[in-house]
Amino acid sequence: MARRSLLPAVAVAAGLALSTGTPAQTARDYISIVGSSTVYPFTTTVAERFGRGGRFRTPKVESTGTGGGIKLFCNGVGVQHPDIVNASRRIKPSEVEACTKNGVKEIVEIKIGYDGLTLSRSRKGTPMKLTRRDVFLALAKEIPDPAKPGALIPNPHRTWRDVNPTLPAERIEVLGPPPTSGTRDSFVELVMEPGCSAFEWIRKLKDSEENRFRRICHTLREDGVYVEAGENDNLIVQKLGANPNAVGIFGYSFLEENEDRLRGLALDGVVPTYESIADGSYPASRALYIYVKKAHVGVIPGLREFIAEYVSDRALGEEGYLADKGLVPPMDGERDRIRADALALANLKL
Amino acid sequence: MSEEGKPVRRPRTPRETQELVERSLRRRYGAERRFRAYGLCAVILGIAFVAFLFATILAQGVSVFRQAYVQLDVFYDPEVIDPSGTRREDDLRLADYEALVRTALRAEFPGIEGRRDVRQLTRLVSSGAAHELQRRVLANPGLVGQRERVWLLASADVDLLLKGEIARDEIGEEGRLSEEQLAWIDTLRERGRLELRFNRTFFVNGDSREPEQAGVRGAVMGSFFTLLLTLILSFPIGVAAAVYLEEFAPRNRWTDLIEVNINNLAAVPSIVFGLLGLAVFIGFFGLPRSAPLVGALVLTLLTLPTIIIAARAALKAVPPSIRDAALAMGASPIQTVVHHVLPLAMPGILTGTIIGMARALGETAPLLMIGMVAFIVDVPSGFTDPATALPVQIFLWSDSPERGFVERTSGAIIVLLAFLIVMNTAAVLLRRRFERRW
Numbered sequence: 152m153a154r155r156s157l158l159p160a161v162a163v164a165a166g167l168a169l170s171t172g173t174p175a176q177t178a179r180d181y182i183s184i185v186g187s188s189t190v191y192p193f194t195t196t197v198a199e200r201f202g203r204g205g206r207f208r209t210p211k212v213e214s215t216g217t218g219g220g221i222k223l224f225c226n227g228v229g230v231q232h233p234d235i236v237n238a239s240r241r242i243k244p245s246e247v248e249a250c251t252k253n254g255v256k257e258i259v260e261i262k263i264g265y266d267g268l269t270l271s272r273s274r275k276g277t278p279m280k281l282t283r284r285d286v287f288l289a290l291a292k293e294i295p296d297p298a299k300p301g302a303l304i305p306n307p308h309r310t311w312r313d314v315n316p317t318l319p320a321e322r323i324e325v326l327g328p329p330p331t332s333g334t335r336d337s338f339v340e341l342v343m344e345p346g347c348s349a350f351e352w353i354r355k356l357k358d359s360e361e362n363r364f365r366r367i368c369h370t371l372r373e374d375g376v377y378v379e380a381g382e383n384d385n386l387i388v389q390k391l392g393a394n395p396n397a398v399g400i401f402g403y404s405f406l407e408e409n410e411d412r413l414r415g416l417a418l419d420g421v422v423p424t425y426e427s428i429a430d431g432s433y434p435a436s437r438a439l440y441i442y443v444k445k446a447h448v449g450v451i452p453g454l455r456e457f458i459a460e461y462v463s464d465r466a467l468g469e470e471g472y473l474a475d476k477g478l479v480p481p482m483d484g485e486r487d488r489i490r491a492d493a494l495a496l497a498n499l500k501l
Numbered sequence: 502m503s504e505e506g507k508p509v510r511r512p513r514t515p516r517e518t519q520e521l522v523e524r525s526l527r528r529r530y531g532a533e534r535r536f537r538a539y540g541l542c543a544v545i546l547g548i549a550f551v552a553f554l555f556a557t558i559l560a561q562g563v564s565v566f567r568q569a570y571v572q573l574d575v576f577y578d579p580e581v582i583d584p585s586g587t588r589r590e591d592d593l594r595l596a597d598y599e600a601l602v603r604t605a606l607r608a609e610f611p612g613i614e615g616r617r618d619v620r621q622l623t624r625l626v627s628s629g630a631a632h633e634l635q636r637r638v639l640a641n642p643g644l645v646g647q648r649e650r651v652w653l654l655a656s657a658d659v660d661l662l663l664k665g666e667i668a669r670d671e672i673g674e675e676g677r678l679s680e681e682q683l684a685w686i687d688t689l690r691e692r693g694r695l696e697l698r699f700n701r702t703f704f705v706n707g708d709s710r711e712p713e714q715a716g717v718r719g720a721v722m723g724s725f726f727t728l729l730l731t732l733i734l735s736f737p738i739g740v741a742a743a744v745y746l747e748e749f750a751p752r753n754r755w756t757d758l759i760e761v762n763i764n765n766l767a768a769v770p771s772i773v774f775g776l777l778g779l780a781v782f783i784g785f786f787g788l789p790r791s792a793p794l795v796g797a798l799v800l801t802l803l804t805l806p807t808i809i810i811a812a813r814a815a816l817k818a819v820p821p822s823i824r825d826a827a828l829a830m831g832a833s834p835i836q837t838v839v840h841h842v843l844p845l846a847m848p849g850i851l852t853g854t855i856i857g858m859a860r861a862l863g864e865t866a867p868l869l870m871i872g873m874v875a876f877i878v879d880v881p882s883g884f885t886d887p888a889t890a891l892p893v894q895i896f897l898w899s900d901s902p903e904r905g906f907v908e909r910t911s912g913a914i915i916v917l918l919a920f921l922i923v924m925n926t927a928a929v930l931l932r933r934r935f936e937r938r939w
Contacts, residue, residue, distance in 0.1 A: 195876040196710040205594045211887040212876035408902045
């Protein structure tokens, strides 16, 4: 029977696999990158082009989220630790401290550009001009009582007209990211917080009672008006297409990729476009960064060249390939400064 | 029938009895039919869900097997790719192949001048086209100075337009394709220079940020290496454990405890195995992140309980008379097991193994922790190369902003489903072919 000889064969193969499978952890000939899923599309594009050049292997890019990525990055120096981390926010002093404690003393910060946070709607729906105050009044769980200053009432608004008489009388229906998402953090920070600061007494709370301030500004409605649509922004885009009255919250790259179906809503009078995000006039935009471990430059082949590719005009220029992917690169003067710092491997200054 | 509250029983006539029995029979037959109908409904509902799933995925994904290509007359201009005339490989590698594509496109539309128009024209062709020309020249340096008519990848927007994913009337000021580009596309189609052809790229390429260049090969190879190693590790360990527990182990509190724990392990959520793998294999043993080796070790932990349980059931199903007969004929216990019991139990064991492997093929969660959720362009060629797996590739594509990835996602799901169907069919066939009833 042939089946009878199967067992020894498998056993031998297992032995072989185990003996040859011992890894060579002494060297790594490709760059290892971890971090934010927002920066992932941009870094992967650079990585692919870089690998095409043929001189070095294509870097490996993991999508772990900013916080998780920085943790891995700060775990230590050596080939088993990543060389670069993508971040959709600036590194925190506490994280730098953790880095230093593990021997990661020199970090190079490169600001690669901006990502606009957009409120968008199907082209079939009516265009609206919102202010951040409107968005706060539409989405906060509790809003200031118009009758009694200093008191809060559960959000009673059902239509946009309830929020602001100049807006259409359409049901408020907003699809956005869940609390685990970095996009949600940015939305709360860039839109909700300024929106609730439009109320004088709440703004004053920021200094006196910060926790209360955060609770008022950061808590979104849970009565079905704000729908947590999951981490997948494509899903929100599809749902917007099916429902012209709904408004979706996601990054500018998704709006740009679907301009034929969706329309970005003006926020505080500014429509999200490439130009308005780059020059900072669009209010809800955030900076994106990558951080490089200086101790790995010269150890991991191609790391210096990869940084050079990332900040080159081909990639980061106004007509570079990252702009095609929806990244809004820094404007000319700032870009030159960033490039000079990156190429000189200037240390991070907080 | 009652009088003054007192039931008076009189014997039933035979006719009444018969009616009673017939009525009860009707009721019982009715219950029987309803019961069958419920079962049938359940099956139909299940099939409807599966059919719906398959139909949506096929409807979205079947177009991935065809891809827009543009046919161009390319002149491998020595001035551009090899100005020094040395044919050195490094020179050929770094040459500006995009210039060749641009020249070929402009030769197709001689009237086009101006930076903006030329840019728009080159956008019709994928950035992978230059890469394809580079590949051709490196494979055959004799091409330099020659002319060749080649089919090159069109850009994702052209592909979506040809497949009807972008509607023509939606094209305007804000649209994805300009009026001029539309006119050029129409001209190319009339000349037979632009058409949907079999999408080879999808099967030979690794991952890419450009949907038209992205393929499943990297993910399939990653899954292959991971599963191969998982099989090599988990099959012998699982079978050995099952044989010992079933054939040799004494029945006592310890073996009971082991049995309970194996059953528990089978129910542990897979992310826990990922965390374990991260702590033990990567943290303690220092194995590389993102490698099929670590993925296989984690998936081995995951599939072992399934294999052990299936193998024990298969061994238990071999009647004791076989063992008794072998022992009575003078076979040693090991001969009894290896020559008689194992071969008879093998179909059941293999079925269990294949089902375990199919589960391992579909796992994403544990791979997340050990770094296999990553962008990897180079197709892995060994157990320690960075790799990803098919379900992870599906997850990554589904989250990409580019519209072309919607179709790729469904395409990758179709590939994964095809593998699963093949494996499960193999399991069924093995059982049919070799199973023995006692």
